[in-house]
Amino acid sequence: MARYTGAVCKLCRREGKKLFLKGERCYTGKCSVERRTYAPGQHGQGRKKTSEYGLQLRAKQQARRYYGIQESQFHKYFLMAERKAGVTGENLLRICESRLDNVVYLLGWANSRAEARQLVTHGHYQVNGKKVDIPSYLLKAGDTVSIKKKSLDSEKIKAVLETNGSRPVPQWLDIDRENCSAKVVNLPEREQIAVPVEEHLIVEFYSK
Secondary structure, three states, X not given: OOOOOOOHHHHHHHHOOOOOOOHHHHHOOOOHHHHOOOOOOOOHHHOOOOOHHHHHHHHHHHHHHHHOOOHHHHHHHHHHHHHOOOOHHHHHHHHHXXXXXXXXXXXXXXXXXXXXXXXXXXXXXXXXXXXXOOOOOEOOOOOEEEEOOHHHHOHXXXXXXXXXXXXXXXXXXXXXXXXXXXXXXXXXXXXXXOOOOOHHHHHHHXXX
């Protein structure tokens, strides 16, 4: 399936909550969800009741869109989560959180997850000292992520670091701002994951 290239604000409005797809704009009064609290489209203001299946579908779509993951990849992560010990829903979110593009965004090295994917693809980051240009690369506890020294001269990278220099970083990531590197202390617990979704509904959706 091709990647969605339309207006991302419509995705947030469709889900009825902020998915933080547009970087800094999502934190301002310009956010479309705050200005128009109804779903997009001709019948957006008329939607009221949602079935059990509809709630499960929306939960799955919210998580997918939050992380910017295509359906086939997201289902693959679900199957991985099922095979792991522990709660399947939490395992699923933990896998999504450990993606390189997501970690780059959380560290403040990109303005949005979409931009993080692009910057990773362009080879600006390293994992354990080696360049990794695969946004879906899954990090493990103990891994070190850093910005390539050559990339620190990039005007784009400089602008991003200046804009997000003071953005709070999750506790499971230990950032060294001076050296533009960070260590994955451990994979996050559920309370450390900010995704606004009820993961048990996702498990129910795929378990049918």
